Amino acid sequence: QVQLVESGGGLVQAGGSLRLSCAASGRTFSSDAMGWFRQAPGKERDFVAAISWSGSTTFYGDFVKGRFTISRDNAKSTVYLQMNSLKPEDTAVYYCAERSSAVAASAERAYDYWGQGTQVTVSS
Numbered sequence: 001q002v003q004l005v006e007s008g009g010g011l012v013q014a015g016g017s018l019r020l021s022c023a024a025s026g027r028t029f030s031s032d033a034m035g036w037f038r039q040a041p042g043k044e045r046d047f048v049a050a051i052s053w054s055g056s057t058t059f060y061g062d063f064v065k066g067r068f069t070i071s072r073d074n075a076k077s078t079v080y081l082q083m084n085s086l087k088p089e090d091t092a093v094y095y096c097a098e099r100s101s102a103v104a105a106s107a108e109r110a111y112d113y114w115g116q117g118t119q120v121t122v123s124s
Helices: none
Strands: 004-005 012-015 017-025 034-039 045-051 059-060 068-071 078-083 092-099 118-123
Touching: 004 092, 017 034, 017 092, 017 118, 034 068, 034 078, 045 068, 045 078, 045 092, 059 068
Parallel strands: 012 118
Antiparallel strands: 004 017, 017 078, 034 045, 034 092, 045 059, 068 078, 092 118
């Protein structure tokens, strides 16, 4: 049974930083690409970042503009999202996702497993 458990969300002021973590279990984590998505109230879920199985390939949603960094530690079966220079419009529930492929992807439908999400709230 695959489990993805996000942590690290919370309330932060604009301009601040947060680091999200996602601990994975139930699959061979080091073989799978991982992604982060987010969903704000009343909006569709958006792609944030993705990373390949080895970490050698990463890419980001257009809105990130160098503020976020995705990384992974295969020894700990954990993927991270470092978020800097946070803005109120970054407020959303952030979801971790895992796909049954080594190749990173930005499409939501490419991912097979999802966490429950962690709330990030950025105050102005």
